[in-house]
Every structure is written in structure tokens, then in C-alpha cells.
Amino acid sequence: MNALTSDPKRTAAGLRLVRRAALAGVSTTQGEFMRTRKFLARASAAVLVALALLIGGQGTAQASDYGYIYIQDSKSTIAGTLRHKSMPDGNSVIRVCDSRRDGKAVHVAIWEFRGPAVGVVSVTTGYGTCTEKTIKLQKGRLYQFMGYRSSESPHTIFYDEA
Numbered sequence: 001m002n003a004l005t006s007d008p009k010r011t012a013a014g015l016r017l018v019r020r021a022a023l024a025g026v027s028t029t030q031g032e033f034m035r036t037r038k039f040l041a042r043a044s045a046a047v048l049v050a051l052a053l054l055i056g057g058q059g060t061a062q063a064s065d066y067g068y069i070y071i072q073d074s075k076s077t078i079a080g081t082l083r084h085k086s087m088p089d090g091n092s093v094i095r096v097c098d099s100r101r102d103g104k105a106v107h108v109a110i111w112e113f114r115g116p117a118v119g120v121v122s123v124t125t126g127y128g129t130c131t132e133k134t135i136k137l138q139k140g141r142l143y144q145f146m147g148y149r150s151s152e153s154p155h156t157i158f159y160d161e162a
Helices: 012-024 028-056
Strands: 064-070 078-086 091-098 106-112 117-123 130-136 142-149 155-161
Touching: 064 142, 064 155, 078 106, 078 142, 078 155, 091 106, 091 117, 117 130
Parallel strands: none
Antiparallel strands: 064 078, 078 091, 091 130, 106 117, 106 142, 142 155
């Protein structure tokens, strides 16, 4: 114990911790590590719970989704983006943006799942521009959002419920 007490940086509380750890057969650094690890695990759990409450605890039935429009036969070359947001008044806001300098327009077709087409939102003004359109989608129904560029086949971006 002389080596420990001769260190002026050690406090009485620190000495008690070292003695307890020595009696338990655990080194001080391991004990401190385990305590820190438990603290971090509890703090992380508390943060996750708080985030879950913030994100999901609103109680509103609003759908919101985001997806990419890819070049045909490619899942890595992005031609545009799509954002769908259901509003509390029953309308859905569809925002389509062109994000590729290729001279081709970007389109998104909205279909009722296993039903008729509802509408199309197109960006024909070029790279870096967006078009936003409000469409009335029936609540509780599933819709398919399909993206494509001019002269290409459409592909499903996502399914979303209004």
C-alpha cells in the first residue's frame, strides 16, 4: 500500500475504490471500465427511448417516405429523388427532383396498389430543379410510386400508405 499512498494524486475515495477492487479480485482499471461501460449502455438506452418517443410519439397518422430514381438497369446511378408526405388534411405532397446532368426529364407515376394510375409528377426543367404537386390519395390505401427517366422503363421506388 505504500506505493499507492505515496502518490499525491490519489484521493481517499480513490484509495477506497482500489481497496474494494483489490478485495474483489478486479484491477482498478477493469472496475472503472466496467462502470463506464454500464453507464454508457444506460445512457445509450435512455437516448434511444427519447428518440423513439420524439419520432413515434406524435400520434399523427402521417406517412412520409423518400426514395431515389435510378437510371435504367442501375441501382447505383441516381437520376432523381422523390419525397412523399401525407398531410393531416388528407392531401399528399409529392416532390420530385432532377439530380443528373443528362438532359432527360425525371417522372414519378403513382398507382393505387392493384388499381388504376392516380397521377404523374414530372421534372422537365433540368438538373437541380424540383416539381412539387399535391394529390388527393385515399387514406388507408396502399400506393406504388414508380420512377423513370424519359424513354426508360419505370421501376418501383417504394410502396406507401396514404
